[in-house]
Amino acid sequence: MESQLKANIPPALVDELRAIVGDDGILADPAELRVYECDAYTLERSLPNVVVLPQTTEQVAAVVKLCAQHNIPIIPRGAGTSLSGAVLAVTGGVMIALTRMNKILAVDYRNRRALVEAGCVNAWITNAVKSRGLLYAPDPSSQPACTIGGNVGTNSGGPHTLKYGVTTDHILGFEMVLPDGEIVWLGSTPDGGEEVDGYDLRGVVIGSEGMFGIVTRVLVRLIRAPQAYKTMLGVFESVDGASQAVSDIIGAGIVPAALEMMDQLITQAVEAAYHFGFPLDAGAVLIVELDGLATGLNRQAERVIAICKNNRAREVRVAKTDQERADLWKCRKRAFGAIGRLSPNFLTQDGVVPRSKLPEIMRFIRACSEKYGLRIPNVFHAGDGNIHPLILYDERDPDQIRRALEAGHDILNKCVELGGSVTGEHGIGVEKIDFMEKQFTKEDLDAMRALRRVFDPENRCNPHKMFPGSKRCSDFAPKKQIAA
Amino acid sequence: MRREKKFSTTNRHELTRMVLRATSLNELTDTLAFGNSRGEKVAVFDLSALNRVVEHTPEDMTVTAEAGLTLDDLQTQLAKRGQWLPIDPPNPKDTTISEILNANLSGPRRFGCGIIRDHLIGLKVVLADGRVIKSGGKVVKNVAGYDLQKLFVGSRGSLGVIVEATFKLRPLPETERFVLAHCESLERAGELIESVLDSEVAPLVLDLHHLSTLNPSASADCGATAPKQSEDGQLSTVLGFAGTREEVDWQLAKACELGFSEPANLDYEKSFWVESSSAHRLSVLPSRTIETIRGLGHVSFVARAGNGVIYYRGGTPPPKAAFPVNLLRRVKDAYDPKHTLPDLPT
Numbered sequence: 001m002e003s004q005l006k007a008n009i010p011p012a013l014v015d016e017l018r019a020i021v022g023d024d025g026i027l028a029d030p031a032e033l034r035v036y037e038c039d040a041y042t043l044e045r046s047l048p049n050v051v052v053l054p055q056t057t058e059q060v061a062a063v064v065k066l067c068a069q070h071n072i073p074i075i076p077r078g079a080g081t082s083l084s085g086a087v088l089a090v091t092g093g094v095m096i097a098l099t100r101m102n103k104i105l106a107v108d109y110r111n112r113r114a115l116v117e118a119g120c121v122n123a124w125i126t127n128a129v130k131s132r133g134l135l136y137a138p139d140p141s142s143q144p145a146c147t148i149g150g151n152v153g154t155n156s157g158g159p160h161t162l163k164y165g166v167t168t169d170h171i172l173g174f175e176m177v178l179p180d181g182e183i184v185w186l187g188s189t190p191d192g193g194e195e196v197d198g199y200d201l202r203g204v205v206i207g208s209e210g211m212f213g214i215v216t217r218v219l220v221r222l223i224r225a226p227q228a229y230k231t232m233l234g235v236f237e238s239v240d241g242a243s244q245a246v247s248d249i250i251g252a253g254i255v256p257a258a259l260e261m262m263d264q265l266i267t268q269a270v271e272a273a274y275h276f277g278f279p280l281d282a283g284a285v286l287i288v289e290l291d292g293l294a295t296g297l298n299r300q301a302e303r304v305i306a307i308c309k310n311n312r313a314r315e316v317r318v319a320k321t322d323q324e325r326a327d328l329w330k331c332r333k334r335a336f337g338a339i340g341r342l343s344p345n346f347l348t349q350d351g352v353v354p355r356s357k358l359p360e361i362m363r364f365i366r367a368c369s370e371k372y373g374l375r376i377p378n379v380f381h382a383g384d385g386n387i388h389p390l391i392l393y394d395e396r397d398p399d400q401i402r403r404a405l406e407a408g409h410d411i412l413n414k415c416v417e418l419g420g421s422v423t424g425e426h427g428i429g430v431e432k433i434d435f436m437e438k439q440f441t442k443e444d445l446d447a448m449r450a451l452r453r454v455f456d457p458e459n460r461c462n463p464h465k466m467f468p469g470s471k472r473c474s475d476f477a478p479k480k481q482i483a484a
Numbered sequence: 485m486r487r488e489k490k491f492s493t494t495n496r497h498e499l500t501r502m503v504l505r506a507t508s509l510n511e512l513t514d515t516l517a518f519g520n521s522r523g524e525k526v527a528v529f530d531l532s533a534l535n536r537v538v539e540h541t542p543e544d545m546t547v548t549a550e551a552g553l554t555l556d557d558l559q560t561q562l563a564k565r566g567q568w569l570p571i572d573p574p575n576p577k578d579t580t581i582s583e584i585l586n587a588n589l590s591g592p593r594r595f596g597c598g599i600i601r602d603h604l605i606g607l608k609v610v611l612a613d614g615r616v617i618k619s620g621g622k623v624v625k626n627v628a629g630y631d632l633q634k635l636f637v638g639s640r641g642s643l644g645v646i647v648e649a650t651f652k653l654r655p656l657p658e659t660e661r662f663v664l665a666h667c668e669s670l671e672r673a674g675e676l677i678e679s680v681l682d683s684e685v686a687p688l689v690l691d692l693h694h695l696s697t698l699n700p701s702a703s704a705d706c707g708a709t710a711p712k713q714s715e716d717g718q719l720s721t722v723l724g725f726a727g728t729r730e731e732v733d734w735q736l737a738k739a740c741e742l743g744f745s746e747p748a749n750l751d752y753e754k755s756f757w758v759e760s761s762s763a764h765r766l767s768v769l770p771s772r773t774i775e776t777i778r779g780l781g782h783v784s785f786v787a788r789a790g791n792g793v794i795y796y797r798g799g800t801p802p803p804k805a806a807f808p809v810n811l812l813r814r815v816k817d818a819y820d821p822k823h824t825l826p827d828l829p830t
Binding site for chain 2: 155255
């Protein structure tokens, strides 16, 4: 069982850690630690005892070994953009922040792969290789900040995963420090082939939410940038029409690179914040992006436009320039940032439903909004069936907090009922622990726990996450704020 | 039926190992649980009775199928709705979903379509002791819990018996065409491959093959007859394109400029595997494909040149790869502590 007590780290151990990472590689002053008390999920907060900022794999391994000897929890952390509390130091411990290991070590253009340190920011990779016509495909909205190590931990998605797949489809292999301090390489090596015999340990570490060890270097797959894009904005009278258009596009055998929906509330907020030129009176807008060879795109675009029109789209605009396309995506990816204009606080969920159930879940969310008397704008990866309802509330009103939480629970329960999942991108973390038993049987959870013991027999690496029965922060400290 | 009767010995394996036939999931779980409690080792699973398409939802582009279903039967059903599972291992008529997953099988289209784990979104597995677990689900994006299903892909049945799988599908392409270029030397083939990778075409298939019937050692370890084929001994690079007619025509024109002028098909692939379903496999950095083939000497081979994967017969077996041995052993012990299921070949 995981330790239920706040870790106790004697000063002598802090000195030993300091000897490994150097004076400027360690934070132990409570004021300095404050930054690390939570990630982008701010409902629960807890200070780590110490934060170390190693610069090499060897330093990471030395820190991990020392913590193993003293039975102290270790918590890996990238940029702290997790939306589920995945890097919360629930019972304190030593937080290992990889942000100083952020280099692109090598790019192999011929073999379309790059070796980067775990703290390398997602967007830096594409920026470094785009002049050679390559890109790193997974593009979470936090990509200007989030790290590849964090992406590996959460198996991050993004708008373009509809066609290109999620993080696990683009990670060839990585170096990892196991919770006992051993350094292993899992998956393909930088100069090795794609096929790796034995179990796909690479595959199970991706999405393990940092509970299997500390990933230090990552070999990512690069893909060739598409020759051409066709980015369209469908303007719909209603969410129903837009939802049905999504279902119809997928059902027609068209595979857009991205297929995103924004409803009226969020479109208005985004327009107020970024002035793109969105219609303020439309029920919903769809961003449909086709990519590939220029020659095939026009006919596909015509089919998409016809489907939109069939579902009572008022108009379908086509981005005329690269700049217009970039602006449109900037608005979409910064949509969460515009919420401040609508409400002091919001709670977001990222449940998934089979794509044909999209109209149904959207109607359910609308009903929840009415039932709980809270506004719920939606901006989400419609093509994947991955919803992002943003439940607006004011933290100064305890009853609103309660209603927001209940609405969120109702929506996730409905996702499971419709044959979906409670999380498509953000992970379980501490936030959705209670839903694990709704989605999985005891046998399923036992099989997951068995895998965890393979990597971390002492349950010491990023403890108190994912599994029912984990210790909650609220047992240590009063709730301060419910969301960012 | 009494449980004991469900075990039958087979002379293909030592007497302590059993062939397990299942006519239903319940029978399979009962039998595994019973056998496991007595420490009976199981060598071979016959899942041919578990051969249904459980659910195909064309508008979701997902399908759930029982593991004993053959790929050919699955593709036939999917094709009725204009869809397919983008995987093309040899002998689809005789190859089941279970075999594709357990052996991580793929084919020439892997350069454009990826491998089976890229399409797998849900898995139902019976563990060694008879417990049934599910991983993933039927939605295309899902990060709830660990991605446990990855563990079973390529695990050769050593961790559990896969009984059902859910995949995301793709629309069948409007058209698909193949072209080839004969190459007088490996150098020339290498140049051609580089020119394709530097060009704007996006082939689904980028293969290099040389099927030799002149190599006596080729059949020595396979015990099979030589492949029947018309282009004996020719070294050829093959490109495949799929998509809309416009896309494919445009790419064929580009490929022609690069020297791929001869219409082709995938018969070489069939010929290679008809000889035997086993071959040596090497996986190298894609840029080292040509030098690696050269190092093999005179062998019959099919290479996924875009992926750096080479299948060959004759010559010397590939060197053993380095494994993270401790971790692999711990995984096996975690899921099959009594080692009643087959061991992972190393």
